[in-house]
Amino acid sequence: MSSSDATALPARPDRIFDRTDEWTDLVGFARDPRPGATLALVSGQRRQGKTFLLEAVSQATGGFYFDGQAAAEAESLRRLAERLAAHTGAARPPHWGRWDDAVEALLALGDERPAPVIVDDFPELVGHSPALPSVLHCAFVRMHEQRPHNRTRLILSGASPAVIRRLFAGSSSLHRLASLELAVRPFGFRKAARFWGIRSPRLAVQVHAVVGGTPAYRGDLVRDDAPAGPDDFDAWVCRTVLNPRVPLFWEARHLLEQEGDYADRALSHSVLVAIAGGRSTPGGIADRLGASLHDISHVLAVMRNHGLLHGEADAFRPGLTRYRIAEPLLAFEHAVAWPHRAALEQEDAAAVWRRIRPDFDASVAAPHFAQLCRDWATRYAAWDTFGGEAATAVRGTVPDPEGNGRLDAEVVVRGTADGRPGVLLSVGVACWNEVMDAPHLARLRRILALLAASGEDTGQTVPACYGGVGFGPELRAAEAKGEVLLIGIDRLYHGE
The missing domain is CATH 3.40.1350 (Trna Endonuclease; Chain: A, domain 1)
Known part of the structure; x- marks a missing residue:
C-alpha cells in the first residue's frame, strides 16, 4: 500500500499495549484495496494477546471474526453459520453439511469490497476436520480462476509457525499463496518493563525472570498485581506465582500439558528440571536423569518443536548444542517451585520462599540475566x-x-x-x-x-x-x- 493509504488506516486502540508493527501489518492487509483474494497466517503461543489483537482488527475493519473451538464438525459448522448470519444480517443461518459450502460462503464476502475474514485458533477446527486445509486450497484456486476481482482477506491463526506450516504441508501452494506471515511474540525485556510499569532495572530483571514478556500474565492471571517497587518483589512472588489461589500458580503446568501430547510427560518434567538446574547438553541431561541419550534426544526434539526449548550451538564448540527453557515461567517452575509444590500448598508461602530464595537467584535470575545480556548485545x-x-x-x-x-x-x-x-x-x-x-x-x-x-x-x-x-x-x-x-x-x- 502507498504511504497515503497507510495514513488512512484505523488507529490502534489504546487498550492494546504496543504491537504497533503487528497492528499496521494486519490492518493494512485487511484493508488492501487491490483485486485478488489473499491469505495471511498469524501465529502466537498462548497468552500473547493474539486473539485480543485479531478481535480488535476485526472491529476496526468491519471484518468477520470466528473463534475455532475443539468441537465436532457439525457443531463447528452450526456455530459458524450463526455467526455469519449475525454478521450479514441474514434472516436465518444457512445450513451447511460440509466445509466446502461454508468456505465458499466466507470467501464470497469479498466479492464487492475488501472483506477481512478471521478464523482464530484454526488448528482446533482442523483437529476434527482434517480435510479443511485442502478445502481452502481448492477454494482459493477456484477463486483466482473464476473470480479474480474478489477481495477476501482471509486470516488464519494458530499456536505456532510450525503448527500452521504442518497443517498446510499437503497444500503447499496454499502456503505459498500467503502474502503475510506474522508471529505475535512475547514482549522484549525493555517493553515488558514498560508494560508492567517497572522503573527499577533490577526489579525488571527479577520480574522478567518469573513471567517473561507474556502480556496475559499481568492481566488475566494476576489481575494487574504488579510489584510496587524493589522492596515488594518477594511479597509479590508470594501473593502471585507461589499462591495456589492465583491462576498464575498453575499456568506452567497447563502450558506444558497443552503444548504437546508427550508419550512420557514425567520425563519431560524431569528434563526441564535438569535444564533449570544447569544441565544444558543432551549428554549432561541424560547423565543427570540416568536415562538413555536416545530417549532424552527425542524429548528435547519434541519440546523444541513445540517452542518450549531453544537449542543453540556452543560459541567455541559448534558440534555441542546447549538447551535453555524458552518460557521464563517454565524455568521458574522447574527450578524452584516444582520441587516444593507440596510445601507451597500446605505451608505459608513466605516461609517457603525464604528457604528457596537462594535457588531463585542462582538457578533462575542469574542465567536469565545472562540471557538478557545476550539479547542486549544483538538487539x-x-x-x-x-x-x-x-x-x-x-x-x-x-x-x-x-x-x-x-x-x-x-x-x-x-x-x-x-x-x-x-x-x-x-x-x-x-x-x-x-x-x-x-x-x-x-x-x-x-x-x-x-x-x-x-x-x-x-x-x-x-x-x-x-x-x-x-x-x-x-x-x-x-x-x-x-x-x-x-x-x-x-x-x-x-x-x-
Missing part, C-alpha cells in the same frame, strides 16, 4: 560498542588445561566487522548477584589467551563484563584504560 548495542555489527550472542566454553576444567563465557558475540562476517567481536562474563572486579577480568584474559592459542582470531575481540550489582575499583580503572567494556544493568534497559 540494542550500538555498532561502536563492539566495533562491528553483532549477529549472534551465545554461551561459550573453553577447555582450561591448567585448571583441568573449563572456563565459561556467558556472552560471546560474533558479527561483521570491516566487511568480514563471523568475526569474534566480544567475549563477556555476566554476574547477577556479586560485584565484579579484577578476578573477572583475569578470567576474561585467560579465556582470550586460550582462544588465541587454539587459532581463534582475537585481534578485534572486546573483553566485556556484564554486572547486575556493579563493578569494583580495579575493574573501573581497567575500563578507563580501555582494557575492558563494562555494561551495567541500567545500560541494558536504557543504553546502547
Whole structure:
C-alpha cells in the first residue's frame, strides 16, 4: 500500500499495549484495496494477546471474526453459520453439511469490497476436520480462476509457525499463496518493563525472570498485581506465582500439558528440571536423569518443536548444542517451585520462599540475566560498542588445561566487522548477584589467551563484563584504560 493509504488506516486502540508493527501489518492487509483474494497466517503461543489483537482488527475493519473451538464438525459448522448470519444480517443461518459450502460462503464476502475474514485458533477446527486445509486450497484456486476481482482477506491463526506450516504441508501452494506471515511474540525485556510499569532495572530483571514478556500474565492471571517497587518483589512472588489461589500458580503446568501430547510427560518434567538446574547438553541431561541419550534426544526434539526449548550451538564448540527453557515461567517452575509444590500448598508461602530464595537467584535470575545480556548485545548495542555489527550472542566454553576444567563465557558475540562476517567481536562474563572486579577480568584474559592459542582470531575481540550489582575499583580503572567494556544493568534497559 502507498504511504497515503497507510495514513488512512484505523488507529490502534489504546487498550492494546504496543504491537504497533503487528497492528499496521494486519490492518493494512485487511484493508488492501487491490483485486485478488489473499491469505495471511498469524501465529502466537498462548497468552500473547493474539486473539485480543485479531478481535480488535476485526472491529476496526468491519471484518468477520470466528473463534475455532475443539468441537465436532457439525457443531463447528452450526456455530459458524450463526455467526455469519449475525454478521450479514441474514434472516436465518444457512445450513451447511460440509466445509466446502461454508468456505465458499466466507470467501464470497469479498466479492464487492475488501472483506477481512478471521478464523482464530484454526488448528482446533482442523483437529476434527482434517480435510479443511485442502478445502481452502481448492477454494482459493477456484477463486483466482473464476473470480479474480474478489477481495477476501482471509486470516488464519494458530499456536505456532510450525503448527500452521504442518497443517498446510499437503497444500503447499496454499502456503505459498500467503502474502503475510506474522508471529505475535512475547514482549522484549525493555517493553515488558514498560508494560508492567517497572522503573527499577533490577526489579525488571527479577520480574522478567518469573513471567517473561507474556502480556496475559499481568492481566488475566494476576489481575494487574504488579510489584510496587524493589522492596515488594518477594511479597509479590508470594501473593502471585507461589499462591495456589492465583491462576498464575498453575499456568506452567497447563502450558506444558497443552503444548504437546508427550508419550512420557514425567520425563519431560524431569528434563526441564535438569535444564533449570544447569544441565544444558543432551549428554549432561541424560547423565543427570540416568536415562538413555536416545530417549532424552527425542524429548528435547519434541519440546523444541513445540517452542518450549531453544537449542543453540556452543560459541567455541559448534558440534555441542546447549538447551535453555524458552518460557521464563517454565524455568521458574522447574527450578524452584516444582520441587516444593507440596510445601507451597500446605505451608505459608513466605516461609517457603525464604528457604528457596537462594535457588531463585542462582538457578533462575542469574542465567536469565545472562540471557538478557545476550539479547542486549544483538538487539540494542550500538555498532561502536563492539566495533562491528553483532549477529549472534551465545554461551561459550573453553577447555582450561591448567585448571583441568573449563572456563565459561556467558556472552560471546560474533558479527561483521570491516566487511568480514563471523568475526569474534566480544567475549563477556555476566554476574547477577556479586560485584565484579579484577578476578573477572583475569578470567576474561585467560579465556582470550586460550582462544588465541587454539587459532581463534582475537585481534578485534572486546573483553566485556556484564554486572547486575556493579563493578569494583580495579575493574573501573581497567575500563578507563580501555582494557575492558563494562555494561551495567541500567545500560541494558536504557543504553546502547
